[in-house]
Amino acid sequence: MTNPVPQTLVTIGEAERRAVDRVLRSGKLVQGEEVGAFENEFSKAVVADRSCVAVNSGTSALHLGLLAAGIGPGDEVIVPSFTYAGTANAVRLAGAKPVYCDIDEKTYCAAPESVRALIGPRTAAILVVHLFGHPADMDELVSLAEGTGIALFEDACQAHGATWRGRPVGSFGTFGAFSFYPTKNMTTGEGGMIVSGDRALVEKARLLRNQGARKAYDHEIVGFNNRMTETAAAIGRVQLQSLAGWNEQRRSIAKQYSAELTNVRVPSVGPNVEHVFHQYSVRVPDGVDRDQVREELRNRQVGTGAYYPVPCHRLAPLRAPVDLPVTDAVSSTMFALPIFPALGREDLLRVAREVNELTAPTG
Template sequence: MAGTIPAAAPFFGAEEREAVDRVLRSGMVAQGPEVAAFEQEFAQIVAGRTSVAVNSGTSGLHLALIAMGIGPGDEVIVPSFSFAATANVVALVGATPVFVDVEPDHFCIDPAAVEAAITPRTAAIMPVHLYGHPADMVRLGEIAERHGLAIIEDACQAHAAALHGTPVGAFGKTAVFSLYPTKNMTSGEGGMVVTDDPEIARKLRLLRNQGMEKRYENEVVGFNMRMTDLHAAIGRVQLGRLAGWTEQRRANAAYLDAGIAGSGIVTPAVAAGATHVYHQYTVRVSDEAFPGGRDAFAARLTERGVGSGVYYPVPIHRLPSFGLTLDLPETERAAREVLSLPVHPSLSEGDLKTVVEAVVGQ
């Protein structure tokens, strides 16, 4: 409807347009100096880890698994409450995604469920820092070390999030960030894989570029998953905006927390030591909190000019692509109750007031 406050609002300004024009004027639009510069600059938000740009977050997860040698016969433990790409990439390399439950407070993978799911075939754990809140990487790291497992962080929604001062992306052997338009920063489309292992970094560069470092010297069978200089130029500008945008998201979330408190709608919890970057401001709406539950509540928001989104209405294990019947009670409850409200940096104080009033029924 006209005048609706959008649930997400990508921002592109004069600097992004000038960056694109700069690349077009240069004549170098494929992977080139802008990509290299973007990789170096992105490393600064992941504790200096080597960063390898690709054409999407999904591509990044796919290549990370291959570069780490994960394939047929292996199992990778993943949360079922996430976007399908988290599990799709595991299946695409011939490995088996093992779906486990999430913990109820932050919607991230439950470490106890992870440990219970480990078998002799388990090769890796793929925690998702869902909605911009870091998973419990301390406990997951202990589990991984105890069982000799790799950790691949799905940080696609969590740019600049941190746990006890360590940025997400700096816990696992590899981590992947998405640069899709609705993320906390974007390159238009793209992804970034980060690692502390020079050999994995080299494999990633080979795999994204048809298996070659030098032209026509193909060392392995690879893909065309490169990022263009056009996308990298946009990403560099957005990276420079990320810190300010993150603070604005956190301030907006604090406003919503205060305004919604006491309404019966459960606001996002933040774990001790966690820096939540609010890719989504996700509340719980139970049938007890609102007659008709989450979907009826979302309809009321729409009537009052407030956009919202459900991420995710169907757990991955129940999608037709996997079609599994599993007992994951917290995952099923989250799928019934979650609703994400606008929290993006483009919101005005008036917008925030409108969101609060729509939520509490004023």
């Protein structure tokens, strides 16, 4: 019997366990020296020395970032519909309206021409998503934001270490947000990071994550309990040391997949881009049922994921009557293959063979 190949696998080792034990022995469990050190180390390693504010999830990072940037009721924020619901949820939680743009058929990120067509009198910002680890077209989107005088924010929750023209994602917009959910390229168990070069935004975000207070019982604004724990930060500090190497392994796995797969549409990598392959997502050809392929792969002990079978504009709490033909086409034909640093060559080749067989032309 063949061994199962999971779609993703969290890498946790003895170094992470020792770090957690160190924190537990200290008795200091929330928002202390580990969190501060993690913020500083993430700043230097990932986002070109931008200031960092650690929080308890990627959605919190987006939500607090939007609030700290002044987004609220009456504002519209342009977002791609082809993303995790947390992106649009954060806009709604800030009191603003998500306005859905279509995606580029090669990168699956926001299509600049679709964004441009949606800018109106209430547009306050563009919230781009660097989906699956591929940066959005920051040349076009930065130019568009600057030319229209609206803000640009970055959802980099899947793109730790990705770059556009050598510049790291998260360092372009007024703020960027990262997630450390277990399946991400690095994890803290659960957690997020707000990054920004705007000092006032950073200070507001620090207040918002801690009940509106800089020090105990001195509450300056209404805030949230969105702090990161010391144990999460300790795990993150260890994981951060391996991030660059893990990203390189993901790129190597992606290159091997793309060489072996024959019938599906493999991911594109744009020029001047450093892709970090949070997911390796493929599209089935016309006439092939994506869900049937996934079911048969499951039967053959190969894990897959569908990201995202229902785009945001079709989800009940976020629904909007918009026509997004590329989003609809991609969401019904795409699925993700196993990708994680420990994926071995033998398992990779087995996955590719199974996918090739199940998507082969008939007749």
